[in-house]
Amino acid sequence: RPLIGVLALQGDVREHLAALTGAGADATTVRRPAELARVDGLVLPGGESTTISRLLAAFDLLDPLRARIADGLPVYGSCAGMILLAEKIIGGRPDQHQVGGIDMVVRRNAFGRQVDSFEADVDFTGVGGGPVHAVFIRAPWVESVSAAAEVLARVPETPGAGEAGGRIVAVRQGRVLATAFHPELTGDHRVHRLFADMVREA
Numbered sequence: 001r002p003l004i005g006v007l008a009l010q011g012d013v014r015e016h017l018a019a020l021t022g023a024g025a026d027a028t029t030v031r032r033p034a035e036l037a038r039v040d041g042l043v044l045p046g047g048e049s050t051t052i053s054r055l056l057a058a059f060d061l062l063d064p065l066r067a068r069i070a071d072g073l074p075v076y077g078s079c080a081g082m083i084l085l086a087e088k089i090i091g092g093r094p095d096q097h098q099v100g101g102i103d104m105v106v107r108r109n110a111f112g113r114q115v116d117s118f119e120a121d122v123d124f125t126g127v128g129g130g131p132v133h134a135v136f137i138r139a140p141w142v143e144s145v146s147a148a149a150e151v152l153a154r155v156p157e158t159p160g161a162g163e164a165g166g167r168i169v170a171v172r173q174g175r176v177l178a179t180a181f182h183p184e185l186t187g188d189h190r191v192h193r194l195f196a197d198m199v200r201e202a
């Protein structure tokens, strides 16, 4: 069985390990280059993207991770993980590093203060069995994507959604998957199962 790593420098690592296990995958933490080298897929958790990006550099993981993604390593990022996977971000810190992997522009903390956190049921292309309950916590949204990336989910355009309505919140480009929300917090393992299938296919 393929082994899926969870980058364990900062963020909701435990929740991703549990969701991967719940999805039937073998999961382990990744903190060192040697650990990165032996996984078949990697999850970048939710947390604080600035902090995680600094720690990636400090732990000598940034270049090895970029190299493995270029080699076709399947990677899934939730929230802060999505921010790290963007080629470009809006609202980042000057010293924030991008891992890259998806040709998209992501806006940090996009939903604004008043809706620091909210939940919505989103239709998710490639995930069967009805809408996914999406939990957003100081989440980014995807401002724009290139034609190389596939949009998998958007915030529903309900009357109360305001500016958030229709925003892109899940994207896939090749073997790299990103969601602005946190499926690892809901006990619904379908998104992790989709990622585990991507790892198996790779």
Ligand code: GLN
Residues within 6 Å of the ligand: 045, 046, 047, 048, 049, 050, 078, 079, 080, 081, 083, 108, 109, 137, 138, 139, 140
């Ligand atoms: N706002 C955080 C960031 O910019 C992401 C929040 C999250 O991962 N829940 O990194």
